[in-house]
Amino acid sequence: MGQEEWDQLLMGRAVEEAMRGRGGVEPNPMVGCVIGREGRIIGLGHHQRYGGPHAERVALGSCGESTFGASAYVTLEPCCHLNKRTPPCVPALIEAGIGEVVVGCIDPNPLVRGGGIEQLRAAGVAVRVGVMEEVCRQLIAPYVAGVVHHRPYVTMKWAQSADGKIAGPGGVRLQISNEESMRMVHRLRAKCDGILVGIGTVLSDDPMLVAKDQPDARPLIRYVLDRRLEIPLESKLVRSARESAVVVACENEAIAGSKADQLRQMGVQLLEADSIAAVLSDAHKRRITHLLVEPGPRLARAFFDGGWVDRLWVFQSQLTINDPAAPTAATIPDEYQLTGSTNLHGDELTEYLNPRSNVFFHPSASADFHWAKD
Numbered sequence: 001m002g003q004e005e006w007d008q009l010l011m012g013r014a015v016e017e018a019m020r021g022r023g024g025v026e027p028n029p030m031v032g033c034v035i036g037r038e039g040r041i042i043g044l045g046h047h048q049r050y051g052g053p054h055a056e057r058v059a060l061g062s063c064g065e066s067t068f069g070a071s072a073y074v075t076l077e078p079c080c081h082l083n084k085r086t087p088p089c090v091p092a093l094i095e096a097g098i099g100e101v102v103v104g105c106i107d108p109n110p111l112v113r114g115g116g117i118e119q120l121r122a123a124g125v126a127v128r129v130g131v132m133e134e135v136c137r138q139l140i141a142p143y144v145a146g147v148v149h150h151r152p153y154v155t156m157k158w159a160q161s162a163d164g165k166i167a168g169p170g171g172v173r174l175q176i177s178n179e180e181s182m183r184m185v186h187r188l189r190a191k192c193d194g195i196l197v198g199i200g201t202v203l204s205d206d207p208m209l210v211a212k213d214q215p216d217a218r219p220l221i222r223y224v225l226d227r228r229l230e231i232p233l234e235s236k237l238v239r240s241a242r243e244s245a246v247v248v249a250c251e252n253e254a255i256a257g258s259k260a261d262q263l264r265q266m267g268v269q270l271l272e273a274d275s276i277a278a279v280l281s282d283a284h285k286r287r288i289t290h291l292l293v294e295p296g297p298r299l300a301r302a303f304f305d306g307g308w309v310d311r312l313w314v315f316q317s318q319l320t321i322n323d324p325a326a327p328t329a330a331t332i333p334d335e336y337q338l339t340g341s342t343n344l345h346g347d348e349l350t351e352y353l354n355p356r357s358n359v360f361f362h363p364s365a366s367a368d369f370h371w372a373k374d
């Protein structure tokens with residue numbers, strides 16, 4: 001096997017490893033590491049949990065033989081900064097006698113940005129940068145969204161019938177997806193730390209917006225875009241606001257009224273925000289790294305028009321509603337790239353990436369279904 005093929009194989013394995021950390025490592029990036037020597041993989045690992053050991057240390061610890069002179073393939077530049085929860089990885093690689101470090105992409109965090117590579121080289125370790133670079137950057141898109149663009153990564157998802165309807169006649173709530181799709185949605189919610197809907201959906205569906213039966217779910221902040229504070233006091237969201245955060249984004253006039261006081265007394269947090277940009281900025285301040293938007297057609301169009309979507313998941317069922325009075329799904333912009341699809345006991349889940357997103361680097365996220373199907 002030639003060097004280039006070997007590089008692709010090992011970095012490809014490191015990317016797969018990294019993806020296993022999704023939903024556990026945030027706000028850190030997902031990172032994977034593979035240690036190889038003389039045509040063999042001798043160790044591998046990934047960053048599993050925020051605050052837990054980084055991929056390089058896990059991979060080094062997994063080697064059953066000496067790592068002296070071996071090559072370490074890391075999807076992201078090893079860290080060198082000290083003001084964080086875990087010790088830096090560069091000294092660990094140097095102490096382990098690693099001969100060469102192959103880096104997927106440079107860490108965009110201003111505290112690192114090339115510093116790890118410099119330290120390795122200064123210690124006499126050979127470093128090559130940029131193997132599968134764009135794929136490795138796509139892997140850390142939520143992290144780039146946070147550290148570079150100060151916003152969460154946005155996944156939008158909806159369910160539609162075979163004839164493109166998202167609800168029953170007049171917008172009445174209907175179970176469109178099958179059980180397997182629903183399970184997948186709850187797995188997806190469990191990997192996110194924010195979820196957002198429009199007031200139209202609250203008024204018609206009265207959703208709870210939680211990740212059901214997911215023991216490893218992250219705390220989920222629930223957002224509603226509701227300009228005039230129409231959210232009913234008896235809605236499930238308001239009634240559960242003390243157990244799990246609910247943020248209602250409204251206009252300036254609404255925030256001073258008596259309804260606002262009632263909502264606050266019930267534990268709802270109010271945010272004066274007149275744009276999606278302002279809501280995303282608030283989500284970033286609350287350390288939300290991955291926001292799941294579950295829109296009706298109006299909110300979906302607003303997110304498309306503003307260019308706020310990074311990734312789209314559409315669940316299409318085999319059910320036909322066949323009623324012109326039932327609302328139709330928003331039109332997916334032509335430029336969106338289909339990156340993968342998977343069959344869920346008859347329903348079809350299709351993933352698209354927005355190539356105009358400032359965290360789009362490579363259409364490689366299709367492999368991203370595996371964690372949700374575990």
Ligand SMILES: NC(=O)c1ccc[n+]([C@@H]2O[C@H](COP(=O)([O-])OP(=O)(O)OC[C@H]3O[C@@H](n4cnc5c(N)ncnc54)[C@H](OP(=O)(O)O)[C@@H]3O)[C@@H](O)[C@H]2O)c1
Nearest residue numbers: 158159166167171198199200201225295296297298299302
């Ligand atoms: N199948 C699915 O996956 C799925 C998912 C969710 C909902 N649904 C269905 O969708 C229907 C509701 O959809 P919908 O389109 O009426 O409502 P929606 O998308 O849930 O909410 C739209 C509303 O949000 C408000 N809003 C506040 N800030 C906004 C902003 N910056 N941009 C855009 N909207 C903003 C708007 O109120 P203003 O009018 O005041 O501007 C707008 O009417 C229901 O039938 C529900 O069952 C289906």
